[in-house]
Amino acid sequence: MADSSSSGTVSMPESSASSDGTLEANWRRTVDRSTKWPVIAFIASGTFWLLVGSVLAIIASLKFNMPDWLVQQGWLTFGRVRPAHLNTVIYGWISMTGVGVATWLWARLLKTRLRGQGLLLTSVGLWNVGMVIGTIGILAGYSRAIEWVEMPLLAFAFIVPAMAMVTAAFLLTLRERRVHHLFISVWYTGAAMLWGPFLVIAILLPIYSGVPESTANWWYAHNILGLWITPIALAAAYYLIPKVIGRPVYSYHLSYLGFWTLALFYNWAGAHHLVGGPVPQWTTTVSIVFSMMMIIPVVVVAVNHHLTVVGHFKKVIYSPTLRFVVFGAMSYTAVSLQGSFQSLRAWQEITHFTQYTIAHSHLGVYAFATMILFGATYYIMPRVMEWEWESPRLVSIHFWTTGLGIGIYITALFIGGVIQGLQLLDPDVAFLQIVEDLKPWFWVRSVGGTLMTIGHFVFAYLLYRIIMRQGAPQTGPTYFRPAPEDMFRSRNTESAPALDEQPGL
Amino acid sequence: MTRAFLIFMGAFAAILMSFTALALVPSLQLAAIEPTPGTTNYTFEERLGKQVYMREGCIYCHTQQVRPNGFGSDMDRGWGPRGSLPGDYVYDDTHQLGTMRTGPDLHDIASRQPSRDWQLAHLYQPRSVSPGSVMPAYPYLFEVKNEAEVRASEVTVPISGDYAPPEGQVVVATDEALALYEYLMTLEMQEVDDS
Numbered sequence: 001m002a003d004s005s006s007s008g009t010v011s012m013p014e015s016s017a018s019s020d021g022t023l024e025a026n027w028r029r030t031v032d033r034s035t036k037w038p039v040i041a042f043i044a045s046g047t048f049w050l051l052v053g054s055v056l057a058i059i060a061s062l063k064f065n066m067p068d069w070l071v072q073q074g075w076l077t078f079g080r081v082r083p084a085h086l087n088t089v090i091y092g093w094i095s096m097t098g099v100g101v102a103t104w105l106w107a108r109l110l111k112t113r114l115r116g117q118g119l120l121l122t123s124v125g126l127w128n129v130g131m132v133i134g135t136i137g138i139l140a141g142y143s144r145a146i147e148w149v150e151m152p153l154l155a156f157a158f159i160v161p162a163m164a165m166v167t168a169a170f171l172l173t174l175r176e177r178r179v180h181h182l183f184i185s186v187w188y189t190g191a192a193m194l195w196g197p198f199l200v201i202a203i204l205l206p207i208y209s210g211v212p213e214s215t216a217n218w219w220y221a222h223n224i225l226g227l228w229i230t231p232i233a234l235a236a237a238y239y240l241i242p243k244v245i246g247r248p249v250y251s252y253h254l255s256y257l258g259f260w261t262l263a264l265f266y267n268w269a270g271a272h273h274l275v276g277g278p279v280p281q282w283t284t285t286v287s288i289v290f291s292m293m294m295i296i297p298v299v300v301v302a303v304n305h306h307l308t309v310v311g312h313f314k315k316v317i318y319s320p321t322l323r324f325v326v327f328g329a330m331s332y333t334a335v336s337l338q339g340s341f342q343s344l345r346a347w348q349e350i351t352h353f354t355q356y357t358i359a360h361s362h363l364g365v366y367a368f369a370t371m372i373l374f375g376a377t378y379y380i381m382p383r384v385m386e387w388e389w390e391s392p393r394l395v396s397i398h399f400w401t402t403g404l405g406i407g408i409y410i411t412a413l414f415i416g417g418v419i420q421g422l423q424l425l426d427p428d429v430a431f432l433q434i435v436e437d438l439k440p441w442f443w444v445r446s447v448g449g450t451l452m453t454i455g456h457f458v459f460a461y462l463l464y465r466i467i468m469r470q471g472a473p474q475t476g477p478t479y480f481r482p483a484p485e486d487m488f489r490s491r492n493t494e495s496a497p498a499l500d501e502q503p504g505l
Numbered sequence: 506m507t508r509a510f511l512i513f514m515g516a517f518a519a520i521l522m523s524f525t526a527l528a529l530v531p532s533l534q535l536a537a538i539e540p541t542p543g544t545t546n547y548t549f550e551e552r553l554g555k556q557v558y559m560r561e562g563c564i565y566c567h568t569q570q571v572r573p574n575g576f577g578s579d580m581d582r583g584w585g586p587r588g589s590l591p592g593d594y595v596y597d598d599t600h601q602l603g604t605m606r607t608g609p610d611l612h613d614i615a616s617r618q619p620s621r622d623w624q625l626a627h628l629y630q631p632r633s634v635s636p637g638s639v640m641p642a643y644p645y646l647f648e649v650k651n652e653a654e655v656r657a658s659e660v661t662v663p664i665s666g667d668y669a670p671p672e673g674q675v676v677v678a679t680d681e682a683l684a685l686y687e688y689l690m691t692l693e694m695q696e697v698d699d700s
């Protein structure tokens with residue numbers, strides 16, 4: 001592809017910004033096009049696993065309401081459906097879609113054509129095979145029963161090489177970068193591409209057993225959230241919020257501080273899942289200290305995003321991307337601050353073994369990460385497909401079903417979980433009474449989950465339509481309602497100084 | 506090269522440190538953990554039972570870790586005579602500590618509920634012995650047979666009330682159900698002096 005991106009201007013972003021808008025738009029399009037097939041393949045696969053995971057989730061949830069439903073065979077017993085849910089949504093939906101989003105960001109921010117497309121496409125194939133084996137394996141009774149690593153080893157035999165190929169493709173592209181300065185999203189994405197595969201390989205080592213295995217287990221599970229899912233989602237938020245709003249990130253220095261504190265603190269925090277358990281005291285103490293220190297990166301990111309958005313908040317009325325991403329970014333602040341405080345012993349004593357924890361995890365993986373991935377997909381797909389989303393109304397339905405659904409879900413389980421925790425602390429409350437009192441909240445959860453799942457099917461339909469380039473051609477970007485003139489720069493004239501070519505990057 | 510290299514190597518070094526401290530070193534010191542009194546290696550059947558426990562995902566509703574006095578009410582609830590200790594798990598090559606208590610902690614279930622009839626009936630249909638429970642039934646770990654066909658070596662499970670099998674039939678435990686019971690009976694804690 002002899003393309004305009006090889007012209008000299010792009011390596012000096014500052015100068016290209018205002019001088020030659022068309023050139024700018026051209027190389028952008030070339031870079032976007034180079035990512036097309038890997039991005040489509042990863043996002044579409046991820047969305048497929050989202051649907052599988054949602055159906056499994058609904059089954060798992062309804063089983064609390066109807067414990068004698070689907071019990072004649074082992075396949076759909078709660079204790080298999082639940083890990084199948086977790087693994088499909090974490091390793092399928094979030095990881096694969098996350099890689100798709102990261103791939104696009106990576107090429108865009110390094111201002112170079114994506115390299116290693118073959119590696120990435122092979123990776124999608126292997127990854128999907130691994131997911132099929134893993135999901136069926138768990139349902140068929142081959143779960144390893146290690147939380148967050150339930151899929152049989154055979155599944156990881158496909159997924160680990162798949163992850164390594166992604167890292168390789170990213171390194172190949174990095175070598176060809178045409179920028180001097182690495183925007184913060186590059187830091188986050190690049191680091192995630194090292195952390196993710198390392199984590200998975202580390203936890204698969206056959207060296208753990210007994211109590212040490214449990215610390216390793218939670219070191220791993222928490223880091224998959226914090227050092228694989230979180231950095232990818234934050235990278236997308238850091239890019240998309242300023243991009244859609246049309247003003248640079250409030251402070252680059254803050255963003256570096258946020259990165260390093262995340263890198264240094266997060267990975268020590270995982271053992272807070274074992275507070276009060278039979279593990280050496282120092283491990284949980286360390287984890288509590290670092291969980292509290294996590295307040296720093298979280299507040300830094302929150303302040304940075306907030307001050308970027310401030311004064312432009314009403315744009316969420318129009319832009320689907322912005323609405324999903326801002327929802328996600330606000331949830332990040334909420335879930336992380338909550339996480340820090342709930343690592344404290346006094347808080348853990350109540351909430352640790354209860355449904356409250358499930359609410360917390362969905363606030364993280366759903367309200368934060370999943371919502372940002374939705375928003376990013378709304379931004380990216382039109383650019384790689386050169387086709388618009390079919391229906392703003394459906395996008396709006398997607399937003400409200402998922403937004404309300406997750407709101408209902410977590411509210412129900414926060415309340416139900418705290419009640420459960422307080423009752424557990426009181427030995428005079430019979431256990432079966434606690435179970436009884438949880439039942440209404442389980443029903444509410446099923447309602448919220450059903451709403452979310454409806455949203456997922458709407459999203460999948462929209463994705464299918466845009467990939468097939470179906471629906472009436474649209475002229476401009478999709479907004480929920482017609483946006484006022486020059487509120488957003490249109491994609492075709494994306495030439496004004498944008499975030500990733502700000503001077504001083 | 507340089508700038509990117511520094512950033513990414515720094516990030517990688519950060520995770521290596523916590524990996525070493527939280528995963529690697531504790532595992533290398535494994536041999537230093539002594540089994541607590543009463544903790545013995547699994548028999549073949551108990552191991553099979555543990556596999557059923559893992560396969561069916563009991564861990565998603567049951568912990569196997571008793572919190573010590575002063576942290577939660579586990580001991581007041583009669584879930585164990587002491588807090589759990591690392592020595593309780595030395596033979597668990599896959600730990601089942603768990604994080605969720607939709608059901609009670611099971612680390613000392615053998616002391617609390619040793620009855621085989623109760624345990625098997627509960628697995629066959631939890632609501633036959635614990636009305637209102639949300640624990641799944643595991644009918645596929647049992648067979649419902651004509652009374653006449655039951656062999657002497659087989660273990661029948663007494664079920665009465667709503668969940669009783671039709672007239673003339675009985676519930677018979679499979680080997681897996683019996684192994685699971687044997688595994689549950691390994692979950693027993695004994696007091697230790699210095700805890």
Ligand code: HEM
Pocket residue numbers: 050053054057058060061082085086089090093094357358361362365366370445446448449450452453565605607
């Ligand atoms: C893509 C979105 C979703 C993601 C990423 C996700 C992720 C997770 C995770 C990580 C867990 C384990 C929590 C823990 O161990 O602390 C979990 C459990 C669960 N999730 Fe989801 N989830 C999603 C959507 C849903 C939906 C739509 C429902 C529908 C009701 C749902 C229902 C459940 C249930 C019932 C559990 C098990 C709770 C328990 O064991 O008590 N999830 N999910």
